[in-house]
Amino acid sequence: xxxxxxxxxxxxxxxxxxxxxxxxxxxxxxxxxxxxxxxxxxxxxxxxxxxxxxxxxxxxxxxxxxxxxxxxxxxxxxxxxxxxxxxxxxxxxxxxxxxxxxxxxxxxxxxxxxxxxxxxxxxxxxxxxxxxxxxxxxxxxxxxxxxxxxxxxxxxxxxxxxxxxxxxxxxxxxxxxxxxxxxxxxxxxxxxxxxxxxxxxxxxxxxxxxxxxxxxxxxxxxxx
Amino acid sequence: xxxxxxxxxxxxxxxxxxxxxxxxxxxxxxxxxxxxxxxxxxxxxxxx
Numbered sequence: 562x563x564x565x566x567x568x569x570x571x572x573x574x575x576x577x578x579x580x581x582x583x584x585x586x587x588x589x590x591x592x593x594x595x596x597x598x599x600x601x602x603x604x605x606x607x608x609x610x611x612x613x614x615x616x617x618x619x620x621x622x623x624x625x626x627x628x629x630x631x632x633x634x635x636x637x638x639x640x641x642x643x644x645x646x647x648x649x650x651x652x653x654x655x656x657x658x659x660x661x662x663x664x665x666x667x668x669x670x671x672x673x674x675x676x677x678x679x680x681x682x683x684x685x686x687x688x689x690x691x692x693x694x695x696x697x698x699x700x701x702x703x704x705x706x707x708x709x710x711x712x713x714x715x716x717x718x719x720x721x722x723x724x725x726x727x728x729x730x731x732x733x734x735x736x737x738x739x740x741x742x743x744x745x746x747x748x749x750x751x752x753x754x755x756x757x758x759x760x761x762x763x764x765x766x767x768x769x770x771x772x773x774x775x776x777x778x779x780x781x782x783x784x785x
Numbered sequence: 786x787x788x789x790x791x792x793x794x795x796x797x798x799x800x801x802x803x804x805x806x807x808x809x810x811x812x813x814x815x816x817x818x819x820x821x822x823x824x825x826x827x828x829x830x831x832x833x
Contacts, residue, residue: 564806565806565809568806569806569809572813573810576810576817579817613828614828615828615829615832618825618828619829621821622821622822622825625818625821699822702822703822705826706822706825706829707825709825709830710825712829713829713832
Protein backbone atom coordinates (compact mmCIF):
# COMPACT_ATOMS: atom_id res chain seq x y z
CA UNK A 562 0.00 0.00 0.00
CA UNK A 563 2.81 2.38 0.94
CA UNK A 564 4.53 1.58 -2.37
CA UNK A 565 1.29 2.20 -4.28
CA UNK A 566 0.87 5.63 -2.67
CA UNK A 567 4.50 6.60 -3.26
CA UNK A 568 4.51 5.46 -6.90
CA UNK A 569 1.18 7.12 -7.73
CA UNK A 570 1.25 10.10 -5.38
CA UNK A 571 0.69 12.69 -8.12
CA UNK A 572 -2.49 11.04 -9.43
CA UNK A 573 -3.81 10.30 -5.94
CA UNK A 574 -3.18 13.89 -4.81
CA UNK A 575 -5.05 15.37 -7.76
CA UNK A 576 -7.88 12.84 -7.51
CA UNK A 577 -8.31 13.72 -3.83
CA UNK A 578 -8.37 17.49 -4.32
CA UNK A 579 -10.67 17.02 -7.33
CA UNK A 580 -13.18 15.12 -5.16
CA UNK A 581 -12.98 17.73 -2.38
CA UNK A 582 -13.40 20.73 -4.69
CA UNK A 583 -16.19 19.10 -6.74
CA UNK A 584 -18.09 18.48 -3.50
CA UNK A 585 -17.36 21.97 -2.18
CA UNK A 586 -18.57 23.43 -5.50
CA UNK A 587 -21.87 21.58 -5.09
CA UNK A 588 -22.50 23.10 -1.63
CA UNK A 589 -21.45 26.61 -2.70
CA UNK A 590 -23.52 26.28 -5.88
CA UNK A 591 -26.59 25.15 -3.94
CA UNK A 592 -26.33 28.18 -1.64
CA UNK A 593 -25.96 30.57 -4.57
CA UNK A 594 -28.84 28.93 -6.42
CA UNK A 595 -31.12 29.05 -3.38
CA UNK A 596 -30.20 32.69 -2.68
CA UNK A 597 -31.21 33.60 -6.24
CA UNK A 598 -34.39 31.57 -5.95
CA UNK A 599 -35.33 33.32 -2.69
CA UNK A 600 -34.61 36.70 -4.29
CA UNK A 601 -37.01 35.93 -7.13
CA UNK A 602 -39.62 34.23 -4.93
CA UNK A 603 -38.83 30.78 -6.35
CA UNK A 604 -38.63 27.42 -4.57
CA UNK A 605 -35.34 26.46 -2.96
CA UNK A 606 -33.76 23.03 -3.56
CA UNK A 607 -32.07 20.42 -1.39
CA UNK A 608 -28.43 19.45 -1.95
CA UNK A 609 -29.55 16.21 -3.63
CA UNK A 610 -31.86 18.14 -5.95
CA UNK A 611 -29.09 20.59 -6.75
CA UNK A 612 -26.51 17.93 -7.73
CA UNK A 613 -29.11 16.49 -10.12
CA UNK A 614 -29.70 19.88 -11.73
CA UNK A 615 -28.45 21.26 -15.04
CA UNK A 616 -27.23 24.32 -13.14
CA UNK A 617 -24.61 22.21 -11.34
CA UNK A 618 -23.61 19.98 -14.27
CA UNK A 619 -23.49 22.91 -16.66
CA UNK A 620 -20.96 24.59 -14.38
CA UNK A 621 -18.95 21.37 -13.99
CA UNK A 622 -18.86 20.61 -17.72
CA UNK A 623 -18.09 24.23 -18.59
CA UNK A 624 -14.83 23.98 -16.70
CA UNK A 625 -14.00 20.44 -17.79
CA UNK A 626 -14.27 21.26 -21.50
CA UNK A 627 -11.92 24.21 -21.26
CA UNK A 628 -9.30 22.20 -19.41
CA UNK A 629 -9.38 19.41 -21.97
CA UNK A 630 -9.25 21.96 -24.80
CA UNK A 631 -6.22 23.54 -23.15
CA UNK A 632 -4.31 20.26 -22.97
CA UNK A 633 -5.45 19.15 -26.43
CA UNK A 634 -4.11 22.33 -27.97
CA UNK A 635 -0.92 22.14 -25.96
CA UNK A 636 -0.29 18.52 -26.99
CA UNK A 637 -1.01 19.29 -30.64
CA UNK A 638 0.69 22.68 -30.90
CA UNK A 639 3.92 21.50 -29.26
CA UNK A 640 4.41 18.94 -32.04
CA UNK A 641 4.98 21.73 -34.55
CA UNK A 642 5.54 24.96 -32.65
CA UNK A 643 8.54 25.65 -30.44
CA UNK A 644 9.52 28.33 -27.94
CA UNK A 645 13.23 28.95 -27.57
CA UNK A 646 14.30 28.67 -23.92
CA UNK A 647 11.05 27.11 -22.70
CA UNK A 648 10.84 23.93 -20.67
CA UNK A 649 7.44 23.30 -22.28
CA UNK A 650 8.95 23.19 -25.77
CA UNK A 651 11.18 20.67 -27.46
CA UNK A 652 14.42 21.68 -29.16
CA UNK A 653 13.97 23.96 -32.14
CA UNK A 654 15.40 21.43 -34.62
CA UNK A 655 12.94 18.74 -33.43
CA UNK A 656 9.79 20.57 -34.59
CA UNK A 657 7.45 18.12 -36.30
CA UNK A 658 6.47 14.48 -35.83
CA UNK A 659 10.08 13.22 -35.52
CA UNK A 660 11.55 9.99 -36.91
CA UNK A 661 10.40 6.46 -36.02
CA UNK A 662 13.85 5.91 -34.55
CA UNK A 663 13.52 8.84 -32.15
CA UNK A 664 9.94 7.81 -31.32
CA UNK A 665 11.08 4.17 -30.81
CA UNK A 666 8.38 2.91 -33.16
CA UNK A 667 8.10 0.03 -35.64
CA UNK A 668 11.43 -1.69 -36.12
CA UNK A 669 13.02 0.72 -33.65
CA UNK A 670 10.71 -0.43 -30.85
CA UNK A 671 12.17 -2.48 -28.03
CA UNK A 672 10.78 -5.57 -26.33
CA UNK A 673 9.39 -3.33 -23.57
CA UNK A 674 7.64 -0.98 -26.01
CA UNK A 675 3.82 -1.03 -26.05
CA UNK A 676 2.45 -3.65 -28.46
CA UNK A 677 0.84 -1.06 -30.72
CA UNK A 678 4.11 0.92 -30.96
CA UNK A 679 5.63 -2.17 -32.56
CA UNK A 680 2.74 -2.43 -35.03
CA UNK A 681 2.46 -0.75 -38.41
CA UNK A 682 -0.34 0.88 -40.40
CA UNK A 683 -3.61 1.86 -38.76
CA UNK A 684 -2.74 0.50 -35.31
CA UNK A 685 0.48 2.51 -35.21
CA UNK A 686 -1.36 5.56 -36.58
CA UNK A 687 -3.95 5.38 -33.83
CA UNK A 688 -1.50 4.70 -31.03
CA UNK A 689 0.95 7.44 -32.03
CA UNK A 690 -1.90 9.97 -31.71
CA UNK A 691 -3.90 8.28 -28.95
CA UNK A 692 -3.27 10.93 -26.31
CA UNK A 693 -4.39 13.82 -28.52
CA UNK A 694 -7.34 11.87 -29.94
CA UNK A 695 -8.59 10.98 -26.47
CA UNK A 696 -8.21 14.50 -25.08
CA UNK A 697 -9.98 16.02 -28.13
CA UNK A 698 -12.81 13.48 -27.81
CA UNK A 699 -13.26 14.34 -24.12
CA UNK A 700 -13.20 18.05 -24.98
CA UNK A 701 -16.00 17.74 -27.54
CA UNK A 702 -18.05 15.43 -25.29
CA UNK A 703 -17.79 17.78 -22.30
CA UNK A 704 -18.52 20.81 -24.51
CA UNK A 705 -21.64 19.04 -25.75
CA UNK A 706 -22.66 18.22 -22.17
CA UNK A 707 -22.08 21.86 -21.16
CA UNK A 708 -24.24 23.12 -24.01
CA UNK A 709 -27.10 20.74 -23.17
CA UNK A 710 -27.13 21.67 -19.47
CA UNK A 711 -26.78 25.41 -20.02
CA UNK A 712 -29.49 25.21 -22.66
CA UNK A 713 -31.83 23.72 -20.04
CA UNK A 714 -30.90 26.44 -17.53
CA UNK A 715 -31.37 29.12 -20.19
CA UNK A 716 -34.85 27.86 -21.00
CA UNK A 717 -35.78 27.67 -17.30
CA UNK A 718 -34.87 31.37 -17.06
CA UNK A 719 -36.80 32.11 -20.24
CA UNK A 720 -39.92 30.46 -18.82
CA UNK A 721 -39.48 32.22 -15.46
CA UNK A 722 -39.51 35.53 -17.35
CA UNK A 723 -42.50 34.39 -19.46
CA UNK A 724 -40.38 34.34 -22.57
CA UNK A 725 -40.22 31.69 -25.28
CA UNK A 726 -37.94 28.69 -24.88
CA UNK A 727 -35.33 28.16 -27.61
CA UNK A 728 -34.15 25.00 -29.38
CA UNK A 729 -30.70 23.55 -28.61
CA UNK A 730 -29.53 24.62 -32.06
CA UNK A 731 -30.67 28.19 -31.44
CA UNK A 732 -28.98 28.17 -28.03
CA UNK A 733 -25.64 27.33 -29.66
CA UNK A 734 -25.87 30.68 -31.46
CA UNK A 735 -26.86 32.53 -28.29
CA UNK A 736 -24.33 34.90 -26.65
CA UNK A 737 -25.05 33.17 -23.29
CA UNK A 738 -23.43 29.96 -24.58
CA UNK A 739 -20.43 31.71 -26.07
CA UNK A 740 -19.88 33.98 -23.07
CA UNK A 741 -19.76 30.93 -20.78
CA UNK A 742 -17.45 29.13 -23.21
CA UNK A 743 -15.05 31.92 -24.11
CA UNK A 744 -14.57 33.16 -20.54
CA UNK A 745 -12.99 29.78 -19.80
CA UNK A 746 -11.00 29.46 -23.00
CA UNK A 747 -9.28 32.83 -22.69
CA UNK A 748 -8.00 32.05 -19.19
CA UNK A 749 -6.68 28.65 -20.27
CA UNK A 750 -4.84 30.09 -23.25
CA UNK A 751 -3.23 32.78 -21.12
CA UNK A 752 -2.16 30.23 -18.49
CA UNK A 753 -0.62 27.86 -21.06
CA UNK A 754 1.16 30.68 -22.87
CA UNK A 755 2.43 31.97 -19.54
CA UNK A 756 3.83 28.54 -18.64
CA UNK A 757 5.61 28.36 -21.99
CA UNK A 758 7.13 31.82 -21.57
CA UNK A 759 7.81 32.03 -17.82
CA UNK A 760 9.83 28.79 -17.82
CA UNK A 761 12.41 30.58 -19.98
CA UNK A 762 13.59 32.79 -17.11
CA UNK A 763 11.96 31.45 -13.93
CA UNK A 764 12.74 28.17 -12.13
CA UNK A 765 11.25 25.76 -9.60
CA UNK A 766 13.91 23.52 -8.15
CA UNK A 767 12.94 19.84 -8.38
CA UNK A 768 9.95 20.28 -10.68
CA UNK A 769 9.86 18.63 -14.11
CA UNK A 770 7.73 21.61 -15.15
CA UNK A 771 10.83 23.77 -14.82
CA UNK A 772 14.33 23.71 -16.24
CA UNK A 773 17.12 22.93 -13.76
CA UNK A 774 17.91 26.03 -11.69
CA UNK A 775 21.29 26.47 -13.33
CA UNK A 776 20.12 25.88 -16.90
CA UNK A 777 20.88 28.78 -19.25
CA UNK A 778 17.88 30.88 -20.28
CA UNK A 779 18.26 29.87 -23.93
CA UNK A 780 18.34 26.13 -23.14
CA UNK A 781 15.16 24.62 -24.56
CA UNK A 782 13.19 21.60 -23.44
CA UNK A 783 15.19 20.44 -20.43
CA UNK A 784 13.44 19.28 -17.27
CA UNK A 785 14.69 19.92 -13.74
CA UNK B 786 11.97 -25.30 -21.57
CA UNK B 787 9.71 -25.81 -18.57
CA UNK B 788 12.07 -23.84 -16.40
CA UNK B 789 12.17 -21.08 -19.01
CA UNK B 790 8.38 -21.01 -19.23
CA UNK B 791 8.11 -20.80 -15.44
CA UNK B 792 10.72 -18.06 -15.35
CA UNK B 793 8.87 -16.13 -18.05
CA UNK B 794 5.58 -16.65 -16.23
CA UNK B 795 6.97 -15.33 -12.99
CA UNK B 796 8.50 -12.38 -14.83
CA UNK B 797 5.11 -11.60 -16.30
CA UNK B 798 3.63 -11.77 -12.79
CA UNK B 799 6.27 -9.38 -11.48
CA UNK B 800 5.63 -7.10 -14.47
CA UNK B 801 1.88 -7.17 -13.91
CA UNK B 802 2.35 -6.38 -10.21
CA UNK B 803 4.62 -3.48 -11.03
CA UNK B 804 2.12 -1.91 -13.42
CA UNK B 805 -1.01 -2.61 -11.33
CA UNK B 806 -0.84 0.80 -9.64
CA UNK B 807 -0.41 2.67 -12.90
CA UNK B 808 -3.29 0.74 -14.42
CA UNK B 809 -5.47 1.43 -11.38
CA UNK B 810 -5.01 5.22 -11.57
CA UNK B 811 -5.52 5.15 -15.36
CA UNK B 812 -8.78 3.26 -14.93
CA UNK B 813 -9.87 5.50 -12.03
CA UNK B 814 -9.41 8.72 -14.02
CA UNK B 815 -11.08 7.22 -17.10
CA UNK B 816 -14.07 6.09 -15.06
CA UNK B 817 -14.44 9.48 -13.37
CA UNK B 818 -14.50 11.26 -16.75
CA UNK B 819 -16.89 8.79 -18.39
CA UNK B 820 -19.18 8.73 -15.33
CA UNK B 821 -19.21 12.54 -15.14
CA UNK B 822 -20.09 12.80 -18.82
CA UNK B 823 -22.88 10.22 -18.62
CA UNK B 824 -24.44 11.85 -15.55
CA UNK B 825 -24.17 15.34 -17.09
CA UNK B 826 -25.85 14.31 -20.35
CA UNK B 827 -28.48 12.28 -18.49
CA UNK B 828 -29.33 15.21 -16.19
CA UNK B 829 -29.72 17.56 -19.16
CA UNK B 830 -31.86 15.16 -21.18
CA UNK B 831 -34.04 14.26 -18.18
CA UNK B 832 -35.22 17.85 -17.81
CA UNK B 833 -38.84 18.54 -18.85
